[in-house]
Amino acid sequence: MLKSLFTAALFVGLTGCYAATRSTVDLGQAERQLAAARAAGAPERAVYAWTMADEYMKKARDEWARSDYQRADEMVKKATEWASKAAELARSGEAVPAWSGESSIPAQSPPAPADEDGSGVWQ
Numbered sequence: 001m002l003k004s005l006f007t008a009a010l011f012v013g014l015t016g017c018y019a020a021t022r023s024t025v026d027l028g029q030a031e032r033q034l035a036a037a038r039a040a041g042a043p044e045r046a047v048y049a050w051t052m053a054d055e056y057m058k059k060a061r062d063e064w065a066r067s068d069y070q071r072a073d074e075m076v077k078k079a080t081e082w083a084s085k086a087a088e089l090a091r092s093g094e095a096v097p098a099w100s101g102e103s104s105i106p107a108q109s110p111p112a113p114a115d116e117d118g119s120g121v122w123q
Helices: 002-039 047-065 069-092
Strands: none
Touching (some): 002 047, 047 069
16 A cells, blocks of 8 residues: 555656656757757847747746746747747748838928927927
8 A cells, every 4th residue: 555655656756857857858949949040140030930939938938937837838839939930031031121221210300399489399
């Protein structure tokens, strides 16, 4: 009786260790994918995909730190997907808009509003 109870407790304890270990390994693999996307220029060339990957990774680390390994694993999977998309877009060059050289900023700012007598707002 005592032996079977000990065996059951050991099994339950080791199952929890496996979840933490697996989550840690997956987190490390996702970090490497994010590093590969960063090296491909994703932060500049695939901004949306990179931001999604980075934010999911931050959330995965947060969930991992709270020992919520199931939720951390979900976030790691999403971060990995987005990191792959970001790296692919950065390598293909599709996400970079063509620079027209024209600025959308007007050459001059509009005139300051004036009172009825023309003295201006601050005078």
